[in-house]
Amino acid sequence: MDSRQYQIALCQLPQVGAVTARTLVSYCGSARAVFTTPVKTLLKIPGIGAVVAASIRKNADHALRVAEKELAFTEKNNIITVFYTDPHFPSRLLQSYDSPALIFFRGSDPELLKRDRIVSIVGTRQPTDHGRANCEAMIEGLAQAGVMIVSGLAYGIDITAHRKSCQMNIPNIGVLGHGLGSIYPVQHKPVAQKMTENGGLVSEFIHDVKPDRENFPMRNRIIAGICDALVVVETAASGGSMITASMANRLSCEVFAIPGRPQDPKSAGCNYLIRTHQAYLVETAGDIINLMGWDESTSDKSRQLKLIPDLDPCDGELVGIVKNNSGIGIDQLTLLSGLPPGELAAKILSLEFRGIIKTLPGKRYVTLN
Numbered sequence: 001m002d003s004r005q006y007q008i009a010l011c012q013l014p015q016v017g018a019v020t021a022r023t024l025v026s027y028c029g030s031a032r033a034v035f036t037t038p039v040k041t042l043l044k045i046p047g048i049g050a051v052v053a054a055s056i057r058k059n060a061d062h063a064l065r066v067a068e069k070e071l072a073f074t075e076k077n078n079i080i081t082v083f084y085t086d087p088h089f090p091s092r093l094l095q096s097y098d099s100p101a102l103i104f105f106r107g108s109d110p111e112l113l114k115r116d117r118i119v120s121i122v123g124t125r126q127p128t129d130h131g132r133a134n135c136e137a138m139i140e141g142l143a144q145a146g147v148m149i150v151s152g153l154a155y156g157i158d159i160t161a162h163r164k165s166c167q168m169n170i171p172n173i174g175v176l177g178h179g180l181g182s183i184y185p186v187q188h189k190p191v192a193q194k195m196t197e198n199g200g201l202v203s204e205f206i207h208d209v210k211p212d213r214e215n216f217p218m219r220n221r222i223i224a225g226i227c228d229a230l231v232v233v234e235t236a237a238s239g240g241s242m243i244t245a246s247m248a249n250r251l252s253c254e255v256f257a258i259p260g261r262p263q264d265p266k267s268a269g270c271n272y273l274i275r276t277h278q279a280y281l282v283e284t285a286g287d288i289i290n291l292m293g294w295d296e297s298t299s300d301k302s303r304q305l306k307l308i309p310d311l312d313p314c315d316g317e318l319v320g321i322v323k324n325n326s327g328i329g330i331d332q333l334t335l336l337s338g339l340p341p342g343e344l345a346a347k348i349l350s351l352e353f354r355g356i357i358k359t360l361p362g363k364r365y366v367t368l369n
Contacts, residue, residue: 107200
């Protein structure tokens with residue numbers, strides 16, 4: 001039996017989510033081995049209790065039959081299955097605790113999933129004309145940096161990003177909240193077909209899974225986990241885009257937001273992310289290219305300031321902590337430095353002014369050397 005069938009079947013077992021699936025494979029050695037390992041052995045695996053072990057045995061045959069049909073569908077429709085142990089699996093996504101154990105990809109080249117300079121773009125499903133224009137201008141500007149665009153193929157900002165990327169022949173990927181047996185919304189099917197010529201479609205669901213509401217937060221974690229940078233174009237104070245931005249921050253992904261008018265409810269989310277230091281304020285693609293260090297015309301010397309040598313011992317120790325723990329959060333920095341919060345804040349501000357430390361969204365810190 002094809003190893004891919006076991007991989008698909010593993011992800012169809014009740015009580016076995018993405019985290020549990022990876023745990024089982026880690027201890028058993030492969031997806032195939034999970035189905036042949038005795039229950040008494042499964043029970044010895046941390047986190048695998050009697051309920052999960054019993055579910056594996058009870059549902060194994062059904063899951064394998066479902067997987068057999070799914071494998072036939074993938075082969076008929078030029079869909080590639082990418083298990084988390086496969087070389088094509090997005091390495092950034094693996095950094096997420098609950099990343100999917102298996103994804104389905106239909107497109108031009110699965111290597112796109114691992115390429116450099118991936119930018120996810122999210123926003124409201126009911127954008128203003130101004131929001132759509134900002135999105136298109138962002139795509140046009142990012143094109144010069146050789147990026148790949150990722151979004152969710154939904155109404156509004158998502159489809160605007162995909163359409164513009166296709167028009168400019170920029171590789172772009174849509175992450176779906178349903179299986180690859182259909183396209184939702186159906187009006188976006190022509191764009192989705194165009195995307196597969198120079199990009200693709202990704203889903204963690206088997207082909208006949210419908211676009212149910214609970215699937216979209218799962219979809220959002222892939223959008224956040226697969227990219228180098230996430231751009232929030234226009235969004236209200238709550239909703240999927242805000243959830244995706246929060247996920248991206250937890251994964252130490254750079255988050256950017258385009259500001260809007262103070263009283264505009266459709267910009268409330270972007271303004272909040274900026275105000276609470278959860279996103280950089282950006283107005284153009286050039287801002288993102290510069291902050292990400294993707295400007296090929298800018299020398300390394302001008303992008304990275306050298307540390308000032310005349311640091312006092314306390315400052316030097318603080319810089320050393322940040323340098324050795326790049327992206328460190330404020331809580332851990334307070335713990336490791338042993339400094340009172342007020343004194344620590346003052347030192348960080350001083351080091352920022354001197355170009356030695358940089359503050360990232362989410363109160364995380366890196367050195368500029």
